Amino acid sequence: MSVSTVAADQSVRAPLPVLGRDVTVPLVTGGEVTYAALDYAASAPALQRVWDDVAAYAPYYGSVHRGAGYLSQLSTDLFENARSTVADFLGCRDDDQVVFTRSTTDSLNLLATALPAGCQVFVFETEHHASLLPWRGAHVTCLDAPRTPQQAVTALERALAGRDPHGPALVCVTGASNVTGELWPVAELAAAAHAHGARIVLDAAQLAPHHPVSVKDLDVDWVVFSGHKLYAPFGSGVLAGRADWLRAAEPYLAGGGASRKVARRADGGVDVEWHDSAARHEAGSPNVIGAYAVASACKALTEAGHDALVAREQYLIQKVRDGLAGVREVRILSLFGDDAPRVGVLSFVVDGWNSSHFAAALSAEYGIGVRDGLFCAHPLVRTLLGGDPQTQGECGAPDAAPGEKSLNAIRVSFGAGTPDEHVERFVAAVRELVRDGAKWDYRTVDGRCVPAV
Numbered sequence: 001m002s003v004s005t006v007a008a009d010q011s012v013r014a015p016l017p018v019l020g021r022d023v024t025v026p027l028v029t030g031g032e033v034t035y036a037a038l039d040y041a042a043s044a045p046a047l048q049r050v051w052d053d054v055a056a057y058a059p060y061y062g063s064v065h066r067g068a069g070y071l072s073q074l075s076t077d078l079f080e081n082a083r084s085t086v087a088d089f090l091g092c093r094d095d096d097q098v099v100f101t102r103s104t105t106d107s108l109n110l111l112a113t114a115l116p117a118g119c120q121v122f123v124f125e126t127e128h129h130a131s132l133l134p135w136r137g138a139h140v141t142c143l144d145a146p147r148t149p150q151q152a153v154t155a156l157e158r159a160l161a162g163r164d165p166h167g168p169a170l171v172c173v174t175g176a177s178n179v180t181g182e183l184w185p186v187a188e189l190a191a192a193a194h195a196h197g198a199r200i201v202l203d204a205a206q207l208a209p210h211h212p213v214s215v216k217d218l219d220v221d222w223v224v225f226s227g228h229k230l231y232a233p234f235g236s237g238v239l240a241g242r243a244d245w246l247r248a249a250e251p252y253l254a255g256g257g258a259s260r261k262v263a264r265r266a267d268g269g270v271d272v273e274w275h276d277s278a279a280r281h282e283a284g285s286p287n288v289i290g291a292y293a294v295a296s297a298c299k300a301l302t303e304a305g306h307d308a309l310v311a312r313e314q315y316l317i318q319k320v321r322d323g324l325a326g327v328r329e330v331r332i333l334s335l336f337g338d339d340a341p342r343v344g345v346l347s348f349v350v351d352g353w354n355s356s357h358f359a360a361a362l363s364a365e366y367g368i369g370v371r372d373g374l375f376c377a378h379p380l381v382r383t384l385l386g387g388d389p390q391t392q393g394e395c396g397a398p399d400a401a402p403g404e405k406s407l408n409a410i411r412v413s414f415g416a417g418t419p420d421e422h423v424e425r426f427v428a429a430v431r432e433l434v435r436d437g438a439k440w441d442y443r444t445v446d447g448r449c450v451p452a453v
Contacts, residue, residue, distance in 0.1 A: 015418055016416040020045050027366070029439055038369055042229075044228070046232060062075040085299060086098050093216055096215065100238060100278075100286060105134075114246050115138055118139075120138065122163075124145065126377070127173070131173075147335060153185055156192050169199070172203065177380070178377060179347050180345065183343070199242070200221055206345060207343065222240065243276075247276045253284065258279060259283075319420070319424070323424075327430060329352060350434060354408075358372070372409065440452070
């Protein structure tokens with residue numbers, strides 16, 4: 001779809017109202033400017049609709065599941081209805097469970113504790129650390145970064161063909177890269193996994209805020225995502241999918257809510273009967289407001305219409321790519337090539353600039369918030385930049401002083417709440433910094449590049 005085609009549709013061009021859209025920030029060069037939040041891949045601003053829903057519920061807050069009072073009953077209904085809303089948003093199967101967690105990282109660590117004995121896990125080196133690191137108790141096979149979607153499928157098929165066919169296996173894969181924004185062939189990878197007797201979990205942290213996700217249509221076994229990337233505040237996440245491994249596993253946390261019956265034994269011990277429902281892994285008083293915020297965001301995105309949201313985002317992506325195309329010093333990072341479908345996440349490097357220095361200048365001189373570093377995906381970024389993917393590095397910390405080369409990148413990311421002006425200011429700022437240099441002096445303090453004072 002061309003920029004002109006999308007621009008003609010004013011309903012597509014209107015961003016969804018988000019918190020912070022009118023916040024102003026000081027510039028080191030003097031004056032103030034409206035803050036351009038272009039770090040959605042880390043945390044998207046909360047939708048105004050979500051905040052309003054939470055504020056309306058807050059006076060009615062009460063304990064859940066065991067309270068006899070009206071507010072407790074109201075909160076219990078709201079919490080469980082949030083679970084149903086999320087299940088609908090994800091296109092879950094009738095017998096799937098939706099477990100509320102703290103984040104994508106928490107969800108995958110929960111699933112890691114539920115793996116059957118002897119489970120083999122297959123991941124690509126391209127994964128975010130949330131998907132790469134939780135499987136420490138399992139036999140893990142880490143696959144090299146593919147350079148085409150088909151190469152990803154072929155590599156997985158080859159790896160699965162060599163595994164023990166009688167034992168359990170799990171494939172963990174991202175839906176959209178948090179570094180390049182590129183879409184992965186999830187349905188094809190799921191088909192490959194199932195053909196070899198393996199299950200698959202989809203890390204949808206970067207996919208769900210931008211594209212519709214259907215457990216049934218993609219035929220994945222589980223999906224995970226974070227509320228703070230889906231335009232919801234607070235520390236909530238979701239693990240949704242097949243119940244059998246979750247029911248067979250010891251509770252993620254032991255405590256109230258996870259237990260159905262607890263009794264003392266004559267020998268002084270305790271006998272416990274755990275729940276089989278999602279409550280088995282939700283011990284303690286749940287984050288009701290967080291779950292409600294996630295459900296509110298799911299409703300808001302559904303009502304806005306995924307087709308319109310996707311079309312608007314593609315319009316913004318094209319504006320960025322067109323604006324940077326003429327800047328020869330800028331190199332956009334990609335696994336699958338420039339024409340690969342992607343969400344609103346682009347990482348790049350600028351010849352002659354340390355990435356932390358460039359990001360600091362964007363913030364201090366233009367009021368633009370982006371991310372720099374390795375984006376909690378160290379092996380992938382180092383592979384894309386021609387470094388050693390096995391080299392350790394600090395997430396977000398520069399390897400060099402301003403003006404020196406470093407194996408880090410700059411990431412710009414946006415979504416449903418991003419106005420045109422923010423990406424236009426970003427493109428203009430990049431072009432100006434490359435052409436004229438920074439207006440201010442910068443130094444490195446505690447691993448960060450900051451304006452010198």
